[in-house]
Amino acid sequence: MLEKTYRVLVIDDDARLIHVLTEGLQLFGAFEVLSANDGAQGLEKCMTEHPDVAIVDVRMPHLNGYQLIRALRGDASTSDIPLIMLSAMVEEKDQLMGILSGADVYLEKPVLPQQLVAAIHHTIFLTQEQRAERLQQLAEE
Amino acid sequence: MQKPVLPRMLASQTVSIRTSSERAVLIQLDSQRRLQLLRFIVPGLLVLLILSLPGVFVSPTLSEVLQICIGFVTYSIALWATLRRRVSTASIALLFGVTTRAIAVVLFSGPLRGEINPSTVVDLFLLILPIIIAGIFTEPRIVAIISCICVIFTTGIFLTISRSHSLNTLLTVPENAVLIILPIVIPLLIGFLMFVGTLGFRRVQQELEDARIALAREKAVERLREQFISNVNHELRTPLMALQSYLVMAQELRQRGDVVNEHRMIDEATKVSDDLGRVVKSVLNLRRLRTNSNTLEFTSLDVFEQISRAIEVVQRWNSDQEQRDLHLTISAGMHVRGEESRLQEILTNLISNAIKYSPAGTAIEIGAHVITEAAKPIVEFYVRDYGYGIPPDEGILLFEPFVRLERDITSSTLGTGLGLAICRTHVEAMEGKIWLNSTGIPGAGTTFYVHLSSV
Numbered sequence: 001m002l003e004k005t006y007r008v009l010v011i012d013d014d015a016r017l018i019h020v021l022t023e024g025l026q027l028f029g030a031f032e033v034l035s036a037n038d039g040a041q042g043l044e045k046c047m048t049e050h051p052d053v054a055i056v057d058v059r060m061p062h063l064n065g066y067q068l069i070r071a072l073r074g075d076a077s078t079s080d081i082p083l084i085m086l087s088a089m090v091e092e093k094d095q096l097m098g099i100l101s102g103a104d105v106y107l108e109k110p111v112l113p114q115q116l117v118a119a120i121h122h123t124i125f126l127t128q129e130q131r132a133e134r135l136q137q138l139a140e141e
Numbered sequence: 142m143q144k145p146v147l148p149r150m151l152a153s154q155t156v157s158i159r160t161s162s163e164r165a166v167l168i169q170l171d172s173q174r175r176l177q178l179l180r181f182i183v184p185g186l187l188v189l190l191i192l193s194l195p196g197v198f199v200s201p202t203l204s205e206v207l208q209i210c211i212g213f214v215t216y217s218i219a220l221w222a223t224l225r226r227r228v229s230t231a232s233i234a235l236l237f238g239v240t241t242r243a244i245a246v247v248l249f250s251g252p253l254r255g256e257i258n259p260s261t262v263v264d265l266f267l268l269i270l271p272i273i274i275a276g277i278f279t280e281p282r283i284v285a286i287i288s289c290i291c292v293i294f295t296t297g298i299f300l301t302i303s304r305s306h307s308l309n310t311l312l313t314v315p316e317n318a319v320l321i322i323l324p325i326v327i328p329l330l331i332g333f334l335m336f337v338g339t340l341g342f343r344r345v346q347q348e349l350e351d352a353r354i355a356l357a358r359e360k361a362v363e364r365l366r367e368q369f370i371s372n373v374n375h376e377l378r379t380p381l382m383a384l385q386s387y388l389v390m391a392q393e394l395r396q397r398g399d400v401v402n403e404h405r406m407i408d409e410a411t412k413v414s415d416d417l418g419r420v421v422k423s424v425l426n427l428r429r430l431r432t433n434s435n436t437l438e439f440t441s442l443d444v445f446e447q448i449s450r451a452i453e454v455v456q457r458w459n460s461d462q463e464q465r466d467l468h469l470t471i472s473a474g475m476h477v478r479g480e481e482s483r484l485q486e487i488l489t490n491l492i493s494n495a496i497k498y499s500p501a502g503t504a505i506e507i508g509a510h511v512i513t514e515a516a517k518p519i520v521e522f523y524v525r526d527y528g529y530g531i532p533p534d535e536g537i538l539l540f541e542p543f544v545r546l547e548r549d550i551t552s553s554t555l556g557t558g559l560g561l562a563i564c565r566t567h568v569e570a571m572e573g574k575i576w577l578n579s580t581g582i583p584g585a586g587t588t589f590y591v592h593l594s595s596v
Contacts, residue, residue, distance in 0.1 A: 016413070020383045023406075027390055059375065061548075088378035089371075110382030112389055 009034045009051035011042030013060045024113030039063025058087035066101045073102035082123035172228040179223045204249035232278035240271040265324035276335030288332025380417040441596045444475040451488035470508035476596040483567040490560040491524040499528030518595035527586035531579040540565045
């Protein structure tokens, strides 16, 4: 159904997880998968490669997930990239922080590859206006 | 992320053993109380002294000038010490000042001229002041000393001028005998009351402190427990996700008829499931830390064999990663007295830590040799890595349960903070010692040492 091959950037410091996600996204979604090992590298790749969606882990050294997402949203060249946050931190405040930082979706580990693919399909078509509207709604809550 | 902080003893142990940092805090609390009082009293006394100056200037006598000087010197020292928060110095200076003042007043009112009059007797009651000051600001011992000094001084006064006629004049009225007895008895009484009072106060203070320490320790352990739970939660979810994903992918590949890749997924799944198993096991090992060691069966263990076996196990754990360079320096024929499963756990923990916490490509040295300590033969094991090192003041904390270095918590390295605590439990059960050496300089690494009795 999808004509174009979408490019997904996975940003996580756990090499094992990058491996799993790469295989899973390729198998279930036919995506082209790029990867970055930490926040700084992820930021760089977002700017140079401009992926169609980025999956961001929270716990990373140097630049953590929240900081990375805020940085991406703050920069005009990357602010429109759909961002999916993937985390083992499952308290309500973590989820809130993720959304408020600017993530479009906050997923709790463990996540199956199919769920991830569905989330990607969902966010990849999210436009700027819809995103701003959602943030406004959340701020009001 | 909070830095893990833990008092040296867990809350379950007796509170009367206090760490030096706890004692420091308690001393501070007691000093606060005295400091607050000093801040009132010392300036007050100085002001009084200054107010009495005009009177002295009008008709200066040697005695008064001397008293003013002593007063100024001692109260100024007390004030300086109070401002510098040196409570003990201030207390002693204050005590000294008040005591010398009181003694001077008494001496100059008559006894130095060899006579005793009613005003002398009244002045003798001034000696109660030092006793009270001692009671408020110092400890029971000093109260006792000051009281004795005052009583001896009073008795001395009376004895030295006992032959003077002024005393006899006084005693012609028998009721005046009271004037002799009271200045001796009353300070004694007040001294006794102050002594008992300070003793009782100390005991109450002690109990309050014990309660406070127990509460602080309980809170610290609770915080660590929470951090541990959150840590373990995090550590379990990632491997679980990998495991589930690989299995789901294996299923999908089977449906597509891709046998090769299906098997590859299952292999990966197996490796991850081993990791997961190990994390779960180390969590369950926590129970072993709580209960006392079960009865141990000591046997004679061949050191070389034990280390080799431990290395094999760790290499199997890390089979999916690049194998690290292990340098062994082990003499043959050494034996230790211990229990095999525990020794294996110690060795695998230390070796696995060295691999985990040092960069790939750096060497890891493992060795064992016999040394003599206190005339007994000991086998010293060491595991050295050339990683980032451990900051000197955090080394001892790592042997406590749940504790991990801040930089490791925020990294992706899997760890529960229990490995070294378990090692220490085992080492102590085998009556050995375990410690680490590190300068904290990245690249210089860390060396872990274990001593066990040689057989």
